Amino acid sequence: MRVAENTEAGRSDSAAPTPPAIQLKGISKSFGPVKANKDISMTVAKGSIHGIVGENGAGKSTLMSILYGFYKADAGEVFINGNKVNITDSHAAIAAGIGMVHQHFMLVEPFTVLENVVMGAEEGRLLRPSLAKARATLKQLAEEFELDVDPDAIVGELSVGFQQRVEILKALYRQADILILDEPTGVLTPAEADHLFRILRNLKDQGKTIILITHKLREIMDATDSVSVMRRGEMTETIPTSTTSPADLAEKMVGRRVLLEVAKTPATPGDVVLEVKGLNVTDSQGVKKLKDVNFTLRAGEILGIAGVAGNGQSELLEVLGGFRAATSGEIRVNGALIDLSPKANAGMRRSKGIGHIPEDRHRRGMVMPFMAWENTALGYHNKAEFQGRMGLHDQAAMREDARKKIERFDIRPPNENLIASNFSGGNQQKIVVAREIEANPEVLLVGQPTRGVDIGAIEFIHQQIVNLRDAGKAILLVSVELDEIQSLSDRIIVMFDGVIQGERLPDDTDERELGLMMAGAAKNPEAGGKS
Structure with a gap:
């Protein structure tokens, strides 16, 4: 610990407390009429694992995208290690020591692990020195954080769990001290998820700060030191994880009591x-x-x-x-x-x-550039009620059908004309679920x-x-x-x-x-x- 001299008193006092790794003050962000973040303030202690929970569309990913420079806040301030920073893009975030592992990985599948790690962080015109440096650094990181990955493996041939390790290695190679993980276990097996959390604990032990966005309350309870709750674009509360429970967090997220067990009677096949x-x-x-x-x-x-x-x-x-x-x-x-x-x-x-809610909603379940009403009719667009004059589809009927599905399945925002890619992942899933279940x-x-x-x-x-x-x-x-x-x-x-x-x-x-x-x-x- 550093010691500062107090010359007036002739004695030494302890240095000021370590500033928080992250401090957000009054962050707001709107997309047209939709207020995604409303005057959000949040503090994350250095060397901790901090959870963020909330319903789909609560504003979690938007807030983290602001911190990582994908979006620019309409208002508010960001402090990293006590210093005010202006994060204009992801390069500025990386320079501030922030790395992010996205829900959908940002990897070039035909490239090797080594090439993916180096890409965008090359030093000089010649690639060979950068690759040699990265190979040595990856070996060190693998030993230090249990991130073993073959540097010469083709990324597209790796399992999802190993691809996620590559994303973490990319951030650490860029010397990230703060790591944001958005739904990191959504596509992992239980064994892969367990290994990921061992990695996160190792990172924490080495002084790294981790922000974990997840819907899995058991993971929040097992892995985090503190947790922030967001609801409808607002930060409602930040509490030590040890003082809460899954049921309590669920109620704070949704604003009502939530059944954590499925309520059903015995089947009668x-x-x-x-x-x-x-x-x-x-x-x-x-x-x-x-x-x-x-x-x-x-x-x-x-x-x-x-x-x-x-x-x-x-x-x-x-x-x-x-x-x-x-x-x-x-x-x-x-x-x-x-x-x-x-x-x-x-x-x-x-x-x-046969109806089908596919495993991968992006590849099999939706057309992302299509509007919500087009996706709610996708595959069922030739139904009699959707047929108009002269062999054309009745778009008014499709839009009305979409509005009913949006209301029944509480899809947010309730706008049938919104492009599918502009909905949160959970609301995209509800669009697919609504379409397939309503087809009976x-x-x-x-x-x-x-x-x-x-x-x-x-x-x-x-x-x-x-x-x-x-x-x-x-x-x-x-x-x-x-x-x-x-x-x-x-x-x-x-x-x-x-x-x-x-x-x-x-x-x-x-x-x-x-x-x-x-x-x-x-x-x-x-x-x-x-x-």
């Missing part, structure tokens, strides 16, 4: 609606992604598929949804065979009564239904899925969130390496057993998945 027999899928590289998959799904039940990402669940949804051909096997809906050849498509599946399908395929969604919207989406089940529809649920699988499902099957390991009832199993099955370490005596 009816006839078999979906039957899958001997389904096999081999990809273009000759790798078998699905291996003799067999299961049935009945009306009025939710069948959950648990598994670590990359073990065949995505390929199963793609085949069922009409995005991928099968190598062999049969799929029947209400007894009728479904075309599994390459000529099949999602439209053909919808005509057979016989079978609903649900992939990662609450990825990047806040606690209030999670409660709402879960209830809509249960309501559809109670209306006699068949739901196939894929999620990497084990608690979501256990709380929503009436039956659970577990996949590993393209094979169904077995089936369990939610009340007869736990996370440990399911985790072992997900790792291929424990099998059902009746493995093969027939039900």
